[in-house]
Amino acid sequence: MPSAIEVYNLTKIYRGGVLAVDDISFTVERGEIFGFLGPNGAGKSTTIKVLIGLLKPTKGRLLINGVDIAKRPGEIKRATGYAAQETAIDDRLTCMENIYLQGRFYHLSKREILARSAEVLKMFDLYDRRNDLTATFSGGMLKRLDIAEALIHRPQILFLDEPTLGLDVQTRKTIWEYIKRLREEQGMTIFLTTHYMEEADVLCDRVAIIDRGKIKALDRPEALKAQIGGDIVIARFSALDGSIPQEALEAIRGLPQVRGIEPKRDGAYWIVVNQDGDKLIPAIFSICGQAGVSIESISLKKPSLDDVYLHFTGREMREEEASAEAHIRARIMRGRIRRR
Amino acid sequence: MIYLLSDTWFVAWRELLKFFRARVRLVVSLIQPVVWLAFMGNMMRGLTSNPVTAKALGTENYLAFMTPGIILMTVLFGGVFGGVSIVWDRRIGYLEKLLAAPISRGAIPFGKMLAAMIQGAIQVVAIIIIASLLGVRFQTGPAGIALIVLIAMLFSTILSGLSLALSASIKTMETLMAIVNFVTLPLMFTSNALFPLAAMPPWLAAIAKVNPVSYAVGPIRALTLTGWNWEVILPGLGVILGLALLALLVAQYIFQRATTE
Structure with missing residues (x-):
């Protein structure tokens, strides 16, 4: 068939x-x-x-x-x-x-x-x-x-x-x-x-x-x-003096399954993991405990198609971010405005 | 071929369903000719009491002179709605739905034209009944009235064809209405629909003679006022039939072209 x-x-x-x-x-x-x-x-x-x-x-x-x-x-x-x-x-x-x-x-x-x-x-x-x-x-x-x-x-x-x-x-x-x-x-x-x-x-x-x-x-x-890789652990730290916990971050980066750490504008750190992000959380706790850094919050994020889209196109897919040109293109394609 | 006919019918059926459903529109479209005939006809009665103008009009009853004009005016404005409905269908996406179905493409413009034709015929019959009640005697009787309705239907095809052809490239209702008014009103007033040729200045009479509206007025007026005057009826009917066929082909061609990308 x-x-x-x-x-x-x-x-x-x-x-x-x-x-x-x-x-x-x-x-x-x-x-x-x-x-x-x-x-x-x-x-x-x-x-x-x-x-x-x-x-x-x-x-x-x-x-x-x-x-x-x-x-x-x-x-x-x-x-x-x-x-x-x-x-x-x-x-x-x-x-x-x-x-x-x-x-x-x-x-x-x-x-x-x-x-x-x-x-x-x-x-x-x-x-x-x-x-x-x-x-x-x-x-x-x-x-x-x-x-x-x-x-x-x-x-x-x-x-x-x-x-x-x-x-x-x-x-x-x-x-x-x-x-x-x-x-x-x-x-x-x-x-x-x-x-x-x-x-x-x-x-x-x-x-x-x-x-x-x-x-x-x-x-x-x-x-x-x-394809775009594994889970993301989102963590917020609060060092006693308010400084960046460099030492602890270096130690986390050194863990075998960690691919990288991205600091975000809102103060959180995205720790990208190959897989099984949940198993990494205890390790992060013990590193932070030794370094005297306290953890404010920690969460696990499984990759979504949003992330996939971002990965493959290099752009976020949000309507409000579409350019004026893209809108005109879309409208021409729907036949709503004249072409001649 | 059988599909072309049934597709055309169902495109028209949809329009007619809406025509009868919109009660207000229906009532207004029937009252309008009454207003024209009763008020305009009475107002102009003075014209026919003067023997010279009565001769120019060809009747002593201005109402009888004017009825063919009112018939065509009503059909003219009705025919124009063929194009408006296509613009509307494009807006709501219905046109695309029709195009996605396995119907004959020609059925879309033809169906719209058929709907305008049937609506026109209904209105014309209503006008004839009202005119009769107001004292107009149709010289050629029922057979003549049938021919009047037929001519009016053919005339409606010319107008709906024209508006359909325009609507193929015009995407907004407002623009279409503006163009249509720009065309229809002068078309009406440069014809002999409401005034006799003899009463016009020579330049206007020259325009009126070639105006297609006058060709439709000729036979209808003959059938109303004088009788089976074939010398007037045949040429008028011929021109109107020719133009109707032309409008049909042009509308179909332009529609086809505009919907192929």
């Missing part, structure tokens, strides 16, 4: 000359939840849009279920479902009317739509509200309806572009449960993009870190975390 998605050397340059995706290749297996992790304007949405046929690739070969998307676009569209980053629900129609139209646009018969919409709306806990205008729905409900709509034609592969963007923590967790159930109950292949580390960590079997159109790393979340 062919893989669900195969991408070879995909490049996408927009008409205005913006290079959105720069020669990327990857494969997604059947039944896998695969995540693209990266900031706004990294090329995540562009990759999805090329895969479902909304955009034409500038270069590259793309296969869905082993079928070249350039050759049979109609077949690809029927095999895939897509929920865009911005929830596209017509709020002047009811829940049922929205999903009914979606079914019709996928050429299902009225009977099929009625049966399947009942099924998906029940799964997403919207069945009781099916005859309400969607203008009365909350953000989380709209997102659920949007994903439910993407399932009406029973796709084998589901593309979710930022499925939990702008939702509160509780709603986000609910959406995660739905996504997990889709894979468990129906064996669906799911390709999602996110800029939430936690989301990629909790949901994805494999994650690709994408930045400025390039894939910087691709592996299981645990493997990615392991």
